[in-house]
Amino acid sequence: MLPFRFIHAADLHLDSPFAGMSGLTDRIRKHLQQSTFIALNRLVQLAVTERVDFVVISGDIYDSSNTSLRAQLRFMEALQVLDEEQIPVYIIHGNHDPLDSPRLAVTMPPLVHIFGSEPETVTAVRRNDGREVAVITGMSYPTSKVTENISLRYDKRATDSDLFHIGLLHANVDGDQEHETYAPCTKKDLISSGYHYWALGHIHSRRILQESPYIVYPGNIQGRHIRETGSKGCYVIDVNEAGTVDMNFHELDTVRWFDKEVSIDHCHHPEELRLDIEELLASIANSYTSGLSMVRIRIKGRGPVHRHLEDGFILDDILTELRRREDNRFGAAGFAGGVWVEGFRLDSGTEIQMEHLLEEDSFIGEMLRLAEAELSGEAGRDSVIGRALKPLMEQAEIRLLLSGISAEEQKEWLRRAMELTAILLLDEQESGGASA
Incomplete structure (x- = not known):
């Protein structure tokens, strides 16, 4: 040969x-x-x-x-x-x-x-x-x-x-x-x-x-x-x-995509999170110097900072500032070694004792156990998620939008809803106890 x-x-x-x-x-x-x-x-x-x-x-x-x-x-x-x-x-x-x-x-x-x-x-x-x-x-x-x-x-x-x-x-x-x-x-x-x-x-x-x-x-x-x-x-x-x-x-690529995580486990203030994000972006820029990096950042972990992030305003402000600075740099230096934040995804949670709540003989405990059972199974038409989405699927535009949502993303919605509901119920219990 x-x-x-x-x-x-x-x-x-x-x-x-x-x-x-x-x-x-x-x-x-x-x-x-x-x-x-x-x-x-x-x-x-x-x-x-x-x-x-x-x-x-x-x-x-x-x-x-x-x-x-x-x-x-x-x-x-x-x-x-x-x-x-x-x-x-x-x-x-x-x-x-x-x-x-x-x-x-x-x-x-x-x-x-x-x-x-x-x-x-x-x-x-x-x-x-x-x-x-x-x-x-x-x-x-x-x-x-x-x-x-x-x-x-x-x-x-x-x-x-x-x-x-x-x-x-x-x-x-x-x-x-x-x-x-x-x-x-x-x-x-x-x-x-x-x-x-x-x-x-x-x-x-x-x-x-x-x-x-x-x-x-x-x-x-x-x-x-x-x-x-x-x-x-x-x-x-x-x-x-x-x-x-x-x-x-x-x-051969001139644009490279990154899906990265930043944890809030050790953050006590949003400024600490911002610094961690900038450290991550600098690391990515050093790892890919010949083209433009497009980065999605998933905010993970649990801590008090999560409550500051939940409404989205702080992450929006960080995103706007990071993009502004990077766009200014592009004008002078081109795209090589540049990093553009495609977006944030908030997957973090508050410091609630989820394991303890799951064992409670209470309404919150029962709700969390049902949600956990759902999360461990497959998202389908007969699931809690499927039944919740069914009325929305009757509208063509929303049905088209939801068709691109993966099962894992649907489960993430449920997890976020589960945590938010538990937080609200716990807050209500605390305020009710204080007034009593």
């Missing part, structure tokens, strides 16, 4: 709108909207500098089937650069950019191969001498809803070749519950195929599901919201004479 090198990327989601974010300045919003294109440019430059033999992209080049003209033109520009550098690109389309999406009728550069709606196999060559080094099998989604196990349709006869065999597949392997179940398959299905490397797309977190054969999700090249934390990029893959794979991850 001849040694060669290629790039595995997926889920570019070009021109993602970064919708639903509030409080952004025009500069921040513009930078976010450009970030997927910057990551694409970095991918192209990486392919050139690493002198790869080819690039594979495993679906979801675009963010929506209603593809923007800007995204198409920028992608074509990137493909033309790679073509001029004599770097072939092999592409499948996924659920966000299926083949039936309306797009420009353009002629692709000669070295670009887009797989059709049926599995097909092509041969890839080494750039320096044109010798065959790999066979690549892939299939694009004909429509956005591909619910069958298309991996079973991939040709196993191609593995009879002595060449390294790569499978391009946009799929949910082993039923990941956090993602839509498109082209569902199992690791067993992929292992039994005889392929050497499965270049997957669809899951946006970086994962190596299996080695020998390699079954790999590179993740997306640019995180787009708070649920896509951590570094984003692609893999450069080296295959040696023995067919051994060496993988190196390369960061």
Whole structure:
């Protein structure tokens, strides 16, 4: 087997709108909207500098089937650069950019191969001498809803070749519950195929599901919201004479998302909390110096400071001041090493003796035990949460809003309501006892 090198990327989601974010300045919003294109440019430059033999992209080049003209033109520009550098690109389309999406009728550069709606196999060559080094099998989604196990349709006869065999597949392997179940398959299905490397797309977190054969999700090249934390990029893959794979991850993102916690356990005044928050932000800025950090901060723990935070005014003031200072810094120094607070989430509580109250033979104790039983179960239609939300679900706008709320977020509502109710009842007991 001849040694060669290629790039595995997926889920570019070009021109993602970064919708639903509030409080952004025009500069921040513009930078976010450009970030997927910057990551694409970095991918192209990486392919050139690493002198790869080819690039594979495993679906979801675009963010929506209603593809923007800007995204198409920028992608074509990137493909033309790679073509001029004599770097072939092999592409499948996924659920966000299926083949039936309306797009420009353009002629692709000669070295670009887009797989059709049926599995097909092509041969890839080494750039320096044109010798065959790999066979690549892939299939694009004909429509956005591909619910069958298309991996079973991939040709196993191609593995009879002595060449390294790569499978391009946009799929949910082993039923990941956090993602839509498109082209569902199992690791067993992929292992039994005889392929050497499965270049997957669809899951946006970086994962190596299996080695020998390699079954790999590179993740997306640019995180787009708070649920896509951590570094984003692609893999450069080296295959040696023995067919051994060496993988190196390369960061491509220019905006990175962080979901962090700050505890109020040892805070006696909001000013102490503010200082802890600033210390956290400085640490994040030092850890990611090449781009913009977008940070959500969860306020955790229990203490007297929680009562000051409950109405939201103090956190709003801290947020406004942090954003003002950072925006001023951006104007002078650009976005590298910058930190923007996406928002706060108040998950803290007051210093109530919850364990003691749970054991009480009282109305408060009974209420808390019912709430705890609910929290330990699954949020569903017949749960307390489900029954409370049912009247609201009759209104279309509210139903649409609530459809994006996770079960964990619903349970957090219940936990907060449980604590607030206990506090109010305890306060009422104390005031009643004083008047008596």
